[in-house]
Amino acid sequence: xxxxxxxxxxxxxxxxxxxxxxxxxxxxxxxxxxxxxxxxxxxxxxxxxxxxxxxxxxxxxxxxxxxxxxxxxxxxxxxxxxxxxxxxxxxxxxxxxxxxxxxxxxxxxxxxxxxxxxxxxxxxxxxxxxxxxxxxxxxxxxxxxxxxxxxxxxxxxxxxxxxxxxxxxxxxxxxxxxxxxxxxxxxxxxxxxxxxxxxxxxxxxxxxxxxxxxxxxxxxxxxxxxxxxxxxxxxxxxxxxxxxxxxxxxxxxxxxxxxxxxxxxxxxxxxxxxxxxxxxxxxxxxx
Amino acid sequence: xxxxxxxxxxxxxxxxxxxxxxxxxxxxxxxxxxxxxxxxxxxxxxxxxxxxxxxxxxxxxxxxxxxxxxxxxxxxxxxxxxxxxxxxxxxxxxxxxxxxxxxxxxxxxxxxxxxxxxxxxxxxxxxxxxxxxxxxxxxxxxxxxxxxxxxxxxxxxxxxxxxxxxxxxxxxxxxxxxxxxxxxxxxxxxxxxxxxxxxxxxxxxxxxxxxxxxxxxxxxxxxxxxxxxxxxxxxxxxxxxxxxxxxxxxxxxxxxxxxxxxxxxxxxxxxxxxx
Numbered sequence: 105x106x107x108x109x110x111x112x113x114x115x116x117x118x119x120x121x122x123x124x125x126x127x128x129x130x131x132x133x134x135x136x137x138x139x140x141x142x143x144x145x146x147x148x149x150x151x152x153x154x155x156x157x158x159x160x161x162x163x164x165x166x167x168x169x170x171x172x173x174x175x176x177x178x179x180x181x182x183x184x185x186x187x188x189x190x191x192x193x194x195x196x197x198x199x200x201x202x203x204x205x206x207x208x209x210x211x212x213x214x215x216x217x218x219x220x221x222x223x224x225x226x227x228x229x230x231x232x233x234x235x236x237x238x239x240x241x242x243x244x245x246x247x248x249x250x251x252x253x254x255x256x257x258x259x260x261x262x263x264x265x266x267x268x269x270x271x272x273x274x275x276x277x278x279x280x281x282x283x284x285x286x287x288x289x290x291x292x293x294x295x296x297x298x299x300x301x302x303x304x305x306x307x308x309x310x311x312x313x314x315x316x317x318x319x320x321x322x323x324x325x326x327x328x329x330x331x332x333x334x335x336x337x338x339x340x341x342x343x344x345x346x347x348x349x350x351x352x353x354x355x356x357x358x359x360x361x362x363x364x365x366x367x368x369x370x371x372x373x374x375x376x377x378x379x380x381x382x383x384x385x386x387x388x389x390x391x
Numbered sequence: 392x393x394x395x396x397x398x399x400x401x402x403x404x405x406x407x408x409x410x411x412x413x414x415x416x417x418x419x420x421x422x423x424x425x426x427x428x429x430x431x432x433x434x435x436x437x438x439x440x441x442x443x444x445x446x447x448x449x450x451x452x453x454x455x456x457x458x459x460x461x462x463x464x465x466x467x468x469x470x471x472x473x474x475x476x477x478x479x480x481x482x483x484x485x486x487x488x489x490x491x492x493x494x495x496x497x498x499x500x501x502x503x504x505x506x507x508x509x510x511x512x513x514x515x516x517x518x519x520x521x522x523x524x525x526x527x528x529x530x531x532x533x534x535x536x537x538x539x540x541x542x543x544x545x546x547x548x549x550x551x552x553x554x555x556x557x558x559x560x561x562x563x564x565x566x567x568x569x570x571x572x573x574x575x576x577x578x579x580x581x582x583x584x585x586x587x588x589x590x591x592x593x594x595x596x597x598x599x600x601x602x603x604x605x606x607x608x609x610x611x612x613x614x615x616x617x618x619x620x621x622x623x624x625x626x627x628x629x630x631x632x633x634x635x636x637x638x639x640x641x642x643x644x645x646x647x648x649x650x651x652x653x654x655x656x657x658x659x660x661x662x663x664x665x666x
Contacts, residue, residue, distance in 0.1 A: 111568050112483040112484075115483035115487070119539055122532070122539055126510075127537065130509075130510035130517070134510060134513045137512060137513060186412070189408065189409075192405065196402050202652065204406065204410075205652050205656065209648040209652055210413055210414070213647065214640075215596060215615045217597075217616075218618060218640060218641060221634075221637055222417075222419060225634070226416065230433065233432065268412075276656075277656075297397060297401075322504045328508065329599045347507075350508050351508065351511075359516065366509040367509060374501070
């Protein structure tokens with residue numbers, strides 16, 4: 105064997121072992137578990153695709169799949185809009201821009217559970233900040249976490265708060281790669297501020313927007329922490345995401361059905377990843 | 392010029408929006424943590440106190456300091472290990488020629504999209520079988536695996552920018568590959584290596600699902616799980632304690648974010664935008 109190939113093998117080996125034993129093997133293991141009937145205190149027996157047929161007929165599962173989809177769509181849309189605004193602001197030169205960039209990172213930097221706890225208290229019906237402000241301005245109180253619409257809105261806002269900084273930072277990198285000459289040319293051609301944004305900026309940063317979009321969509325489909333803390337899946341199971349639905353079965357000791365649900369999510373995330381990689385047309389030359 | 396004025400106004404509004412959007416929840420967290428009761432807004436009486444902070448640091452049955460120590464230790468070990476293992480692989484991919492390189496790079500990219508929930512059921516059974524539930528190991532090993540794609544991508548982008556002549560010179564001088572990496576490449580890309588370590592630290596410090604499933608009490612439980620499971624004696628959540636614990640736990644990552652924002656931004660964008 106060529107010496108360089110052998111050296112490369114040994115350099116990549118540690119990463120390979122970790123990934124193989126703690127990512128690939130567990131996914132295959134989860135799939136294997138999903139082929140059994142494996143509930144605590146009951147005898148284990150092979151079920152074939154039985155759990156998957158159960159999944160197809162499980163109304164609550166489809167409800168959680170629907171919720172996860174709508175949640176991801178709404179949440180990612182909001183993040184992209186807010187992220188663009190923040191990126192545009194940070195791309196301008198003004199005093200304290202460095203500090204502003206640091207401030208922008210904060211919601212993303214702290215543990216998601218802490219952010220979720222803060223929002224949970226903001227949404228509290230009787231003495232939360234949200235209703236305090238609402239009562240002061242309009243006299244209304246919203247039952248944020250007790251109604252399905254309110255819970256949905258609450259979760260989207262809390263999740264976007266946490267992830268918008270990430271989107272903003274990625275988009276900012278895109279903005280900084282826009283050649284200044286293009287703006288000058290557009291200005292000479294008489295394009296105003298908004299035309300320049302839509303005609304010059306957006307087309308140039310499109311690839312970066314797509315990267316942010318894909319990363320965030322897959323991340324949003326896996327959502328767990330924020331929902332676990334803020335609503336626990338309620339009210340009435342309305343805000344149970346796929347991850348949370350799967351977790352609840354693990355908690356009950358039904359590992360086979362919990363794994364079945366999680367494999368479904370894996371297939372969706374993996375499909376999107378493959379589509380993305382194929383569309384990206386990655387080449388060795390790019391390394 | 393009229394357009395310049397519009398731009399200035401929009402920029403000012405934007406700055407105000409960013410500050411309120413990002414900071415208001417933190418202000419709320421600190422305000423609640425320093426108040427006698429969390430319902431001070433409706434009571435109209437703030438009642439400043441640092442009792443919440445003293446309590447969570449003093450009362451041993453709350454175990455907050457245990458959670459914090461577990462989190463810091465686990466995250467520190469994971470950050471350094473993952474960055475080192477990632478550096479080895481990134482070095483091979485950026486420097487050595489071997490077949491199937493693009494497959495490795497794309498596989499690592501695909502791995503970074505793995506939903507944690509799809510492995511945690513199996514991991515739980517596996518860790519139970521080998522008796523690792525509620526130990527540091529049960530978190531350290533999966534965290535390293537799940538953070539490796541991030542480490543690999545960031546370091547790959549830094550290594551790719553170093554001209555190959557530099558390590559060729561070292562090799563001519565008789566250094567082997569490992570020496571070239573640790574004595575030549577890593578010192579040059581030290582800022583990149585540092586930003587990778589910081590991001591990996593944050594990744595582990597923030598992780599929730601694995602810690603929730605694989606730990607059972609203060610001996611291995613981390614801060615996020617501790618804060619998520621904080622329960623009062625009589626059902627009512629002890630908001631003062633929760634917010635004081637949140638504020639203290641946020642300090643390390645907030646300091647990292649503020650002091651190293653340039654590095655983190657660089658690391659993040661290198662990892663994501665490169666492709």
